[in-house]
Amino acid sequence: MRKLSLAILLALVGVATSCTTRAEVESDVGVGDRLPRIDPDPAGAVIPPNIAPLNFTVREPGNEYRVLVHGRAETSGIEIESDEPDIIIPSGQWRDLLAAHRGEEIRFDVHTRTAVGEWQRFAPIVVRVAPDSIDGYLVYRLLKPLYNKYVHIGIFQRHLESYQESPVLENRFADNACFNCHTFAQNQPDPMVLQTRSSHGLSMLIASEGEVTTVDTRTAFNKSPAAYTSWHPGGRHIGFSVNKVSLFFHTDPARETREVFDAGSDLAIYSVADNTLTTTLAIADPERAETWPEWSSDGRFLYFSSAPVTPIERFETVRYDLMRIAYDVDTGAWGKLETVLTAAETGRTVTQPKISPDGRWLVFTMADHGNFPIFSASADLYSMDLRDGGYRRLEINSAAAADSWHAWSSNGRWLVFSSKRRDGLFARPYFSYVDEQGTFHPPVLMPQEDPRFYDSFIKTYNVPVFVTGPVEVSQRDLARAIYAPSRPLAAQLDARVAAAIRKESDAAEVTEPYSSGTTR
Amino acid sequence: MRRWPEIGGLGLPRAAAIFGLFFLYVWLRIDPRLIYHVQEPVFFRGGLFFAFFLGHPGGVTEYLSALFGQSYVVPWLGAFVITAVAVMICASTYVFLKAVEVSHAGFVSVIPATLLLILHNRYRYDLGYDLGLLLSLAGAALYASLPWRQPFARGLAFIALTVPIYWVAAGPYLLFCLAAATSEHLARRRVAAMGCVLAGAAVPWVATFSVFPGMVRDAYLHLLPVSGNHLVGEYAVIVAAVALCVYAPAAALAGAWRQARSEPTAVTKSQGTILIRISRDLTFLMVMAAPVYATFSGNYKTMMEVDYHARHKRWPQVLNEARQLTAYNVLTVYNVQRALSHLGRLSDEMFSYPHLANAPIFVPSPETPSSLLVLCDNLMELGHVNKAEHMAQEALEIYGDRPSILKRLVAINVLKGRPAAARVYLGLLEKTLLHREWAQRRLEELAVDPHLSENAELAKVRAHMVEANYPGFFTAEELLMQLLDRNPRNMMAFDFLMGHYLQTMQLDKIAGSIGRLNAFSDGLPPTPLPRLYEEAVMLYMTQGRVQLGVVPKVPLYGRQLSGNTLRRYSRFSEVLAANDGDAEGARHKLEASYRDTYWYYYFFGGTESGAPLISRATRPVK
DSSP, X not given: OHHHHHHHHHHHHHHHHHOOOHHHHHHHEEEOSSOOXXXXXXXXXXXXXXXXXXXXXXXXOOSEEEEEEESSOTTSEEEEEESSSEEOOOHHHHHHHHHHTTTSEEEEEEEEEOTTSXXXXXXXXXXXXXXXXXXXXXEEEEEOSOSSOOOOXXXXXXXXXXXXXXXXXXXXXXXXXXXXXXXXXXXXXXXXXXXXXETTEEEEEEEETTEEEXXXXXXXXXXXXXXXXXXXXXXXXXXXXEEEEEEEEOXXXXXXXXXXXXXXXXXXXXXXXXXXXXXXXXXXXXXXXXXXXXXXXXXXXXXXXXXXXXXXXXXXXXXXEEEEEEEETTTTEEEEEEEEEOHHHHSSEEEEEEEOXXXXXXXXXXXXXXXXXXXXTTOEEEEEETTXXXXXXXXXXXXXXXXXXXXXXXXXXXXXXXXXXXXXXXXXXXXXXXXXXXXXXOOEEOOOSSTTGGGSOOOEEEEEEEESSOOOSOHHHHHHHHHSOOSOEEXXXXXXXXXXXXXXXXXXXXXXXXXXXXXX | OOOOOOTTTTOHHHXXXXXXXXXXXXXXXXXXXXXXXXXXXXXXXXXXXXXXXXXXXXXXXXXXXXXXXXXXXXXXXXXXXXXXXXXHHHHHHHHHHHHTTOTTHHHHHTXXXXXXXXXXXXXXXXXXXXXXXXXXXXXXXXXXXXXXXXXXXXXXXXXXXXXXXXXXXXXXXXXXXXXXXXXXXXXXXXXXHHHHHHHHHHHHHHHTTTTOOSOHHHHHHTTOTTSSGGGTTOHHHHHHHHHHHHHHHHHHHHHHHHHHHSOOOOOOOSOSOHHHHHHHHHHHHHHHHHHHHHTOOHHHHHHHHHHHHHHTTOHHHHHHHHTTOSSOOHHHHHHHHHHHHHTTOHHHHGGGSOOOSSOOSOOOSTTOGGGHHHHHHHHHHHTOHHHHHHHXXXXXXXXXXXXXXXXXXXXXXXXXXXXXXXXXXXXXXXXXXXXXXXXHHHHHHHHHOTTOXXXXXXXXXXXXXXXXXXXXXXXXHHHHHHHHHHOTTOHHHHXXXXXXXXXTTOHHHHHHTXXXXXXXXXXXXXXXXXXXXXXXXXXXXXXHHHHHSSOOOOOOTTOOOOHHHHHHHHHHHHHXXXXXXOHHHHHHHHHHHHTTSHHHHHHHSOSOOSOOOOOTTOOOOO
């Protein structure tokens, strides 16, 4: 009994001496004027008020670490003490802290205890909590830096208020099919459309209200299936491109090894209700490659990128203009083709237009050349004010890495984009707050429960898209639609287009070609 | 005198001897080091990796297979793991057969060891199949041994076993159901037997609507030895896999049938003299060993050894092993030619070793997955870092996150000036069991010097590295020319270029490239012409004389064709002329003395006959 008492006493003494009180830290610090090195580093960012805790690793030498995350009052906040440099912030307290500081600053006070036992305090890391929430979910495709072969591809959804990630569809359960370009209407998780390629066919899957419909979008107009898609705000039409893309390679080690070349592409519109596909010469010009469709938020215009069809040998001269065309989905009437921004004016290629839900801002990517910005280190994000057509390079771009694959949140206050800024190879999702004046605030990297997650994650985040709720369609139903498709719905060509194509093929001299031929 | 446990007539010494031989066979004959080389099971520490396997039936078995597969790097330990699993499979079979009262269950239950060895003879056979089989047989043994007779209790037990067995092992659940049905059938509980069969049919199907996210086919077959890449093109393996799956229930039914037909007799022990018993045991062993011996391909093992040594840059061993080959594939040729180049012997001995007939020296494409890593190594050493990255990334996608590929990507990213990306690959390598220290060392080095300037291998590549941009697709010749344009003293590129011209019989280009040798003479008198170049130049001059009437001038830059080569060519030509119209006769006469010459290759298509093998290491790519 005496031995036991002694042991307890010794244990208590040990605990007492090993615990570091806040007072002790305060009295023992050398206050530094530099920011601590932490990773991921949110310094200066504006963060969503409903984001999961921004866990991080302290990259400063030390035996012990203490972090105080607080708002206005330094006395109330989250205090984390750790023997390891990995700082894990408790979720509940974090949520409360952010809720109490919407629109205000919060600070991370980082202290490290050096080998000689002294505490060192660094200048506080300041972030601002945005007044507006971010959508609850982010859907993205995860894949390795792919070349010709694909084996492991998956579309996942991440709950942004926690760290929970779940598969929407992994191809290991779908006979190793390839799929891409998941698209949602107005950030709603339902309906969802995605394109698939497998030994079972080339189909577009439309998941709506728990049902998965398989559509073969190939018609007499387009031998290639749909590629890049955009839902009309009405949710009944899909604008899509048909592309003839190929991969080729560079030998200069300073460059990205891969490059995508589009030998010719066209646009079309698919009516979900009628299972009908339509197009017009203005967006299916054989002399031009039209791609990256995007509906305006009022649904009156289809924006897209367009460049002259160019032989691959002159790939470095390919620069896309930004165009738009009016289309009335109710009457099927096309308006005039309009040029929004020319490559001649910018000297660069304009791709991936994305329009804010309020219809005011158009964010696009510009790069030196070509149509696939994520493979170009020169790719940067630009914003255009659609009221006056003025555009500018965004401050959120990285200096020398691709910034691309951007998408708006449902409230138009957040932009997600994929950036290779961390390492030049792997694209990671960043969130930037956009205020009412159209200012894009410094972005924050999507947080992970394990603060070292990105240090060993060799997949790239492709096509990140916000949705307001979880995608409910089951992986099983999506997979089954790929590997055991019921007879796919064959898209029908609009009678006017079909007649024009018949006329084209009958005529000795082609007078009104409806496609470049490359996609037939 | 002490008696050993009988174990169903087998006896512990016999069992120990059988599994001792099993262990030695796996250790010394199969060599788990080569299994690791072929499979390189991917395993990482941490919850994220484990969670990946928890999401689907069979995942736990896959995880354990990956974990235990790490033991293959230590050959005896790998052999021990495979043997231990085999012992447990046979023991489970024994318990099951005993429970259904099969006589001589000990002897009968060691037969699966033979089937397992036939499967392990294929280096691609995954340990996960054994683990799944073990779980299903252990479950069946437990179920058959249950003392309860009430249908309700047995039904509950069956359901209680169903959940963990299907979740942990997936497809092998069918074997559990089959064996359980057999035991119920033999106990004359026909309804229960039917129930077990129906469960086997229904559970995987139901799983596809609930817990199994994949295809219906996979819900039934995943991790069953009758599925998987190890079966491709191997009938003996297919037979062994099927036999292994149905063995326990089939043996139970056969035993019951035999007992039903024969009069009950007292079990006799130790009949005959020691000599008779020994000869009987030896016969039993030989019957077990014969199919194992017959299905092992020594040549395939040698090809894997060639690849193994090449991967570890043991060039003399590559050539030593290559000499023993009776057939080979493209992978072997790539490895051998790389070894010859590293040893400075490609220009003299290219045709003394495996080579391809009238084919490019390498094809820089991802269409032969088994060659991706050697292509990556070739291209990186040559100086085409982007091309090497292409091959490495294709390999990573096809084969998964193998440390050997990750290490190459570390080097490639450092060379490409992306040390942060190299650190990500190192971060993943740090999570392995076997390469953690290597990764940590490299991370420390990178922290000090992001370019790893002191690294001799990288420095060598940097000296050759193509920096100009050549966009598009290129043949081997074009790639090699780009390298020589960058650095005319790139010996490997020159070696390969000339090797390419030799193998593709472009005599004019060989003759026209002799001047490139001057780049390596460092101002000293020109070195003698390598033998194969001499032979090609000789041939070129002779052919020119025959076709054009004049001997074409070949600038040799102070070098001369050796007298020995002139004399040998003269004799070679005489034999050819003497056998004009009888190519086979000429070939026969010249083979002994000239089979390693360029002339012999040029006129008779090389020393090898028949088409190269297609590698069994090649995985089908979807």
